[in-house]
Amino acid sequence: MKAFSYDRFGGGDVLHASELPDPVPGKGEVVVAVQARSINLIDIRVRSGTMGLLVNKRFPKVPGADLAGEVIAVGPGAEGFKVGDRVFGAADPFKGGAFAERIALSALNLCPIPDGLAPDVAAALPIAGLAALQSLRDLGLLKAGQSVLIHGATGPVGLFAVQLAKRTGAEVTAVGSSGLDTARRLGADRVVDYRNGPGLPKGLRFDVILNFSGKFPFALGRALLKPDGRLVEPSPTIPLFIGSKLGNLFRRKKHMALAAAVRRADLKLLADLAATGALEPDLAASFPFDATRxxxxxxxxxxxxxxxxxxx
Ligand SMILES: NC(=O)c1ccc[n+]([C@@H]2O[C@H](COP(=O)([O-])OP(=O)(O)OC[C@H]3O[C@@H](n4cnc5c(N)ncnc54)[C@H](OP(=O)(O)O)[C@@H]3O)[C@@H](O)[C@H]2O)c1
Known part of the structure; x- marks a missing residue:
């Protein structure tokens, strides 16, 4: 099959067109003929070789987690799908595999595409949508009437978070730069451009802060949290992951580390919202497969x- 792959870690130049063996479904897996994929930052971090022990050194590697397509083979014990089903979901982001014509992956990482949702829109949802959803709901415990600061609201994860927070009934403050008009259109109540001006209005306090920019760590953000507030760290290092869990035992304000999980129920929730227009992936550009680089x-x-x- 046709794929894009790399044989060593590095920049965009290591990625090249290649021919790889067709995948065979293992236990609990299905093979999907991929019709659309979307790019996440994690693809680039894995390719750069800076993820340490989280990524093995076996090559060739095919990038990409997010995908949508059609089931063409079902392995033993793979439940819930048959050949011909339209599906979307995400491969393990540390392994990738979506930038190929076909991929074998766990059926648990997939969800049917609802009627009315195009494959390219479905493929834009998984990793960024799950990260936004699980940050707000599972780590932030955001509720209606609360206030949330989304620091880095104009990236793909932030734009999903703006919409999901608004749907929860929260008051949304969005920090970013050139995408702030989009954040406003998608539901932000207050937008702040980090490039100029006085920054956040003085005196604001938040129930939840999402540090999607990576520039608003707990040491800085905790002063802006309400007494039982929670700050979510989207790209924790392993020491931070462990340190935040230990530290939380001794403080009211919590520092929560995100590791987004690919769950069918959450994929379905995102897809159902997108199919009714209640969640917009805001597609910036669409390329043909040959233009992957x-x-x-x-x-x-x-x-x-x-x-x-x-x-x-
Ligand atoms: N743990 C997980 O499972 C998981 C899964 C998915 C994503 N993530 C993480 O979630 C984070 C967000 O992902 P993404 O794809 O949306 O990232 P992204 O595209 O890089 O977006 C970063 C955001 O930060 C903003 N920003 C940059 N510099 C800033 C500054 N100095 N002050 C305030 N805002 C600033 C950017 O604004 P402008 O572009 O407008 O300048 C943009 O809104 C990343 O750290 C990613 O690794 C984690």
Whole structure:
């Protein structure tokens, strides 16, 4: 099958078109003929070789977690799907595999695509949508009437979080730069451009802070949390992961580390919202499969508002 792969860690130049063996479904797996994928930062971090022990050194590696397509084979014990089903979901982001014509992955990582949802829109949802949903609901414990600061609201995860927080009934403050009009359109009550002005209005306190920018760590953010507030760290290191859990035993304000889990129920929740127009992935650009390198280059240059997808 056709794929894009790399044989060593590095920049975008290590990614090349290749021919790889067709995947065979293992126990609990299905094979999906991929029709669309979307790019996440984690793809680029894995390729760069900076993820330490989280990523093995076996090559070739195929990037990409998010995907949508059609089931073409069902392995032993893979429940819930048959050949011909339209599905979307995510491969293990540390392993990748979506930038190929076909992929074998656990059936548990997939969900049927609801009627009315196009594969490219479905492929834009998984990792960024799950990270936003689980940050707000499972780690932030956000409730109606509470206030949330989304620091880094104009990236793909932040834009999903703005919409999901608004749907929860929270008051949303969004910090970002050029995508703030989009954040406002998608539901932010207050937008703050980090490039200029006085920053956040004085005196504001939040129930939940999401540090999607990576520039608002707990040491800085805790002063802006309400007494029982929670700050979510989306890219924790292993020491931070352990340290925050231990520290939380001794403080009211909590520092929560995110490791987004690919769960069918959460994929379904995102897809159902997207199918009714209640959640917008805001597709920034769509590339054909042969232009995979250009798609990654666009994301790596920065300044993209929304998700970049690669189809067929
Ligand atoms: N743990 C998990 O399972 C998981 C899963 C998915 C994502 N993540 C993490 O979630 C985070 C967000 O992902 P993403 O794809 O949305 O990232 P992204 O595209 O890099 O977005 C980063 C955001 O931070 C903003 N920003 C940059 N510099 C800033 C500054 N100095 N002050 C305030 N805001 C600033 C950017 O604004 P502008 O672009 O407008 O300048 C943008 O809104 C990343 O750390 C990612 O690794 C974690």
């Amino acid at each position: 250009e798609a990654y280059a666009m994301v790596e240059r920065g300044g993209v508002i929304g998700k970049v997808v690669v189809t067929s």
